[in-house]
Amino acid sequence: MTVLITHPASLNHVTPDGHPERIARIEALMRALEPLNTLDRIEAPAATDEALLRVHPQSHLDALTAAIPSTGIAQLDADTWMSPDSLTAARHAAGGAIAAVDTVLANGGNAFVATRPPGHHAEKTRTMGFCLLGNVAVAAKHALDVHGLTRVAIVDFDVHHGNGTQDLLWDEERVLFISSHQSPLWPGTGKPSERGAHGNVLNVPLPPESDGETMRQAYENKVFPALEAFAPELLIISAGFDAHADDPLAQLNWNTADFVWLTQALCDIAERYCLGRVVSVLEGGYDLNALAQAATAHVKVLQEREKR
Template identity: 50%
Template sequence: MTVLFHHAAALAHRTPHGHPERPERMQAVQDALAGPDYAGLDRRSPEPATLETVMLAHPEAWVRDLVRSAPADGLVHLDGDTVLSPGTIDCVLRGVGAAVTGVDLVMTGAARNAFSAMRPPGHHAERTKAMGFCIFNNAAIAARHAQKVHGAERVAIVDWDVHHGNGTQDIFWADSSVLFGSTHQMPLYPGSGAVSETGEHDTIVNAPLRPFADGDAFKEAFESRILSRLKAFQPDLIVISAGFDAHWRDPLANLMLEAEDFAWATQRVMEIADTACQGRIVSVLEGGYDLKGLGDSVAAHVAVLMKG
């Protein structure tokens, strides 16, 4: 069974006019998953996570300061791309809630896998820095929750967003219990993600792709760099940072992937999950800013998850 998490609060995080990370992304995702092929999804509304849960990956003082910074009206700019609005905190706490509830379900056997269709993304959020549209790092918090609450010894995070997940890398740089593997375009924002960045315990695995790389180049890098290490790591849980801005239609990057390439990647990760951790996968939405490319890619990703 695949659980789909979504909540209307995802529409309440507001960004400036013309900003690519916009509420319309959620409608594109919901439309893509509305057809009869997706009738078997177990659709749930996530509750907001507690601040203590967020603090599994971010320090308490920083979390509380950020929450206090949220405006009663208007927008507060954390950087040139990242804002807080009156609805942001409820939105991001429900995003964290979706991620950790997904972990609870798959770790207890109540679900095979789960997909969180919430926004904004999270993988650029470092321990003490919100950036790149991201407030809290949903994937990192999910991994920490699996370890603290469910005793997971090893967690793997697989990130195929077109932008490198610098925040996730920052949080787990010195942690031998979490494998972070990322494919991404380079050079591109945020400027990190070189092959030489391996972490203190060689558990950071970066597979950068040149601009205009196509699905074949993506598959080769994913297979040779990410999947080989994932299989050897034998995680107790796999978290996917599922960004879909490597799609050829996306306006923020220059990779040339099709929706079918994300389906392929999903299937390959699921095959390793089946042998390593009883199929346990929690996928959290990251980027994807062309609405059609996003919808098509999410549909392909979730369709494969549902076959698990």
């Protein structure tokens, strides 16, 4: 059974009116997922300092704690805000990714983590792009250091480059980090020349206004061969749905069928190399209807694979 990992704390991370990364994202997603009654739902625990310190230094955790406002909201950078309960929400988001790894490695199958704030832009000592903590990087290091895996692959199909995940895992030769993303686009990183300290990073820029066919060719020609050569023991997905044509923050033109195709193809690779073990973690997606439809279709594919 596919595991859905959530936590009510996601509803307590408050951002300014009109901010794209808002509480309504989780509300819309959870409404869309509600009819999928065969999901095994569990609550995300809070990540411990020990888990977070595998990718972030103590100074980053201290800075986040010091930045918590007693009331209202505080601006950390151009795009990222904190309310009194934001760090709690971020700890549960990272903890949900860890719990997904634990569950999938113990029981097989797959899991989807529906929490916020997202994490793939958070660098070692820098909040950025709505992100406070590097959720998928924390999960990958947990799989390596706690469970003893030797090869973990991360595929980030969010429309924005996963600069934070890349920064956090740049020196980690046991992780293959792959990011497909629109380029040029904020944050301006993610060039093919950015390869990681051990050749463990693969960036696949996609041109603005390109569609799902361009994405499919890029994955078939570049991403899938790299995954097959790496032969991961666990596949983690940074599942951003803002490459959808209706998303307001970028200019890729994927549709729901493209997300279905990509999820199926990634599950095929997971079945060949890592016993079908997939952990998918929510990142972006800012048009509420597009997010709900594409993410629900993504989860349905995960469910279908569990039934095979």
